[in-house]
Amino acid sequence: MKVIVAGLPKTGTKSMNAALSQLGFVVYDALEHLVLTQNEYIDILHKGWSTEDFRRMYQDVDAIVDVPACIFWDEIHKAFPDAKIILTLRENEDIWWNSLLHQLEANDKFQNKITQLLSPTFRRAVSEILNVIGMVVFGSPFNQSYWKKSKMNEQMAKKGYRSHNAYVMSTAPKDKLLIYQCTEGWEPLCRFLEVPIPESPFPHKNIRGNISQELQDDPIAIQIGKEAFWSLIKVTLVTGVVTYCSMKYGAMNIANAMSNQTKGLLQRIWLSFSPSG
Structure with missing residues (x-):
């Protein structure tokens, strides 16, 4: 150093x-x-x-x-x-x-919010590091909500x-x-x-x-973007399966209609999307 x-x-x-x-x-x-x-x-x-x-x-x-x-x-x-x-x-x-x-206004842009929501790495960095630093140094977290504007x-x-x-x-x-x-x-x-x-x-x-535009070619930013993309694919797959089962069997009978194999698949998908996955 x-x-x-x-x-x-x-x-x-x-x-x-x-x-x-x-x-x-x-x-x-x-x-x-x-x-x-x-x-x-x-x-x-x-x-x-x-x-x-x-x-x-x-x-x-x-x-x-x-x-x-x-x-x-x-x-x-x-x-x-x-x-x-x-x-x-x-x-x-x-x-x-x-x-x-x-910077807070830029962080509130839809692209940044959705990336944070879908990327476990980015989400964990904000919730367990940046928000803690924000509270200690500035008296409030950097990001209070996915759906509301950030404020300090x-x-x-x-x-x-x-x-x-x-x-x-x-x-x-x-x-x-x-x-x-x-x-x-x-x-x-x-x-x-x-x-x-x-x-x-x-x-x-x-x-x-305007750091989001400047980081478009950064390898770590690209990694986070790919992580968010695949999480979106997984969420879309889960939503599609649940919707299909709901339409075919009825919402009250989804659990009984699903095979053990399908349940295991959905469980693995969900765990991979979770912050600890």
Whole structure:
């Protein structure tokens, strides 16, 4: 581990992912944390952690950005004490809050909601990791309902933003800390990391919450999409079988009409669709 980006979501984390990747670092962003280290973070949030847990999780990673890793930046730094720490900030907390609102609105789009509903991996990441982080840091979960618009308390969210930033600035070793805004571009970042400045412009990603379009070619996002697609096929199959049996035998006699083989098939389909399947 060489770089720990401790900034909260909506402080330019997707731009930092792109920038650090362009500089040659192996980066874990939110999707990598939530999918590739999902079981580890669920244990951490529900059972506790040790320094060795983070050392094992990130031993082959150069840089980490975004949730849930940014919440545990200090624990990760204990595991990798030579790593440099970057606290990404927005111009002010009102700009940060408005950016967070745009992201919540994007998360509420039908495509994202249905993917979360149908993908066990995505659903588990939201319910057992993101919503827990949301409660701890911002005072409310990231996603309250599949059917209602997401909402957060502005005062609680801003308080969480201020508290997190103040803790990083007061706790991180001063000789290893860069307080940074992505609008500053390559020069201060590359000077801090002691790497050459690229000739290309500094990348700016996830503008106004358009991360869904930007992730279309991401392997993990594709994996989640495929998982949601096959879950939809399974649900459609179950619905078709139940509808057919209902029409042929009557709703009250479905259970008696089904053969043991059909019951077993439906049971296996249902278990594969369940979060623990």
